[in-house]
Every structure is written in C-alpha cells, then in structure tokens.
Amino acid sequence: MRIGELSRRTGVSVPTIKFYVREGLLPAGELTSPNQASYGETHVQRLRLIRALLDVGGLSVAGVRGVVTAVDDAEQPVHKVLGAATDPLVPRYEREPGDGIEEARKRVAGLIAARGWHADPSSPAADALAVAIVALDDLGHGRFVEVLDTYADAAEGVARADLDYVARHVAREELVESAVVGTVLGDAIFSSLRRLAHMDASDSTFGRTARGGGAE
Template sequence: MAELSKESGVPVATVKYYLREGLLPPGERTSRNQARYDDAHVRRLRLVRALLDVGGLSISEVKEVLAALDSRKAPVHAVLGLAHQGLPLAGAEIGAGDREWARGRVRTLLAERDWDCAEDAPAVEALVGVLGTLRSLGHEELAVVLDRYADAAERIAEADLDSVARLETAESIVESAVVGTVFGDALLVALRRLAQADASAKRFG
C-alpha cells in the first residue's frame, strides 16, 4: 500500500478510506498484512481523486460513476446513458408556476430541435430546474440565450462523440465518455470565462 500511495500520489490514509468506501477494489492479499496492487489500482485511484477534486463530485456520486464505468455489458449507447444517469446534475426546489413555465420552454426547445431524449431524463429535469430558478429570481431575461446555448451544445456534443468514437473497445469508449463528460464540463466552464473576458474587453473595455 505504501508503494501504491507513492505511485498515485494519494496518502495512505486516503487510500484506506477509499478501500473502506468501496471506491477502490481490494488488492490481492499476499500475507496477513500485505496485498498486491496493480496498474489498474493506480489508474482507478487517480480517477477517483480527479473526480473528487476536479469533477467536484461527492463520494456517493463517484460511486455512481464507477458503477456505470464497471457495468460494461450493455451496448455502447445504453452504457453511455447509464453513465449519464450517474453523473450529477444540480437539483432545485421551485414553485409550481415557475416549473410549468420552464417545462413549457424546455418542451418547445426539444420539439423544435427534434432531440431524441426521454421527457423524464435527469438532464431535462435539471434544465427545467435551472430555468425555473432563473424566473423565480426575477431573471427570466436570461432565458433568451437558450437557443444559442443549444446550438453550441450540439457542436460540443458532436466534438465529444467524435472524440470517443475513434477509440476501439467499448470499455475505453465508456471510460473516455465518463471522464470526458465530467472534465468536459470543467473545460467548458473555464473556456466560457475566458471567452467572456475577451468579449467584455472588446465590447466594454
């Protein structure tokens, strides 16, 4: 375990905690107080650490992502859907009026774009929650960006799919899709800040 800690850069106490929480499979026991860990353990440790630190996921959310990653029998589209289920989306408690208004906006958007997704998908609920919250805060003017955001999201999703489609095994496609979805969010957030700073400098600077 000392070697595993050194190789991965994760402290021994943290490795033990991940083992207890089931975020890391146990090593192969070689004696009463020794176990053998392999490269898969190092990779998994780095992934867990990164999902917690960069992805900002909670321990239980990391468990869901790993479960999606480890269930590798279904066809690619189904497993990608499962991985999505495991990825966290913010929830919101909003009033019935705001929810109805938001649901109408989302329904129109999905119909106009002919997006193929279940009406009770977690991302649909998340979208309704965010739009409804904007309205409850008196900022429904921000919903005007929705269509242009959706255009951008389509381009982003095409880039995402191109990036995973060039991989060879279903296993690597799914791992890359999960990692790419979580870290892609973080990439986009950072790029959006930089592009905003540039646009603001050019317009108001």
C-alpha cells in the same frame, strides 16, 4: 505493485487508499502473502476516477460508490454509465420553483424535440434548464429565452467537440473519468471564455460612447 508504489504513482496516501477499499470504491489488491497485496494498472486508473469524482465533481463518497458500481456493471451500456457519472454534476441555479415550472418543462421538452436531440426531458439537466427559465421570468427577463436557440447551437458545437475528445479514449473507466473532468472543467472554461467574449462585445457596443444610456 505494492500499496506504497500505488500511492507514489497516484499521489493518494496509503491510509486514503485503504479507506477507499473499505468503502467499496476501490477493489482490494490481490493477496500475495497474508500481509501483502498487489495492485495493478486498473487500480491506478480507478484512483484517478475516484479523485476526479471527489475533487473535480465534488461528489460524496456515496455518490462515487454509485458511479463506480455503474462503471463495473458490464451489462450497462456506456452512454448510461456516462449519464450516471455526469448527472450529479449538473450545476443548478437554486430557487424556489415558481408557478411557471410546468410550462418551462414543456418548453424544454419542445426544444429537445425540435432539435431532434436524443436526450431525456426528465433528466436533471432538463430540469435545471427549466428552473433557470422560470428564474429568468421571475426576475423580469423572460425575453432572454429569445436567445435560447443561439445557446443551443453553441452547446451542440461544444458537445460534439467534447465527445470527439472522449471517444479518443478507449478504456471504459478512463472514458468515464474523462467525461467527469471534461464536464466540470468544460463549464469553467466556457464561462471564462464567454466572459472574455463579453468584454470584446461590450467594448465594441459601448466602448466608443463616453457615457452610458443614462436615464437614471
């Protein structure tokens, strides 16, 4: 197809498509004449991945380049590519890491080991978890980690469902795009559902009492 049709098919403007080609995110089309290039389904697919990384994942152009390089490297196993695509999406609770960070990292490594997860204890996700644990402690809610196992159970259930969904997609590039979309929107969905479930749990815990615990 010509660039005009590629633009119509994907909703990405012609100048933007040309920009992606110049930036090395999208392979150039096949030249059919000195002024004309032809594009195929791989370009449609790749544009979907680029938009997902930019718009949904909020990655920079340089970040997208890193991901598509991993996707294009046929030597890289799929689960490494998935990691490269989703590592930059880990939402971090920004806070000065206090004194407890090393202890929290050990705690996270212990949790990973105890659950038998094949997951890297030095990954951005493990680090983000350690930072959140330190923040809880600094805020006087260190006991909240009592519920960490409940959270891990829930995360395991959701992650299995996510991977089942992703595994239904066959093409390698589409798989990565699905993982990006599912990672970001899955977070949004879970936190909305958690909030709704809070309303229900709060209603049954506190809704019947006319007044709160008091003690102000």
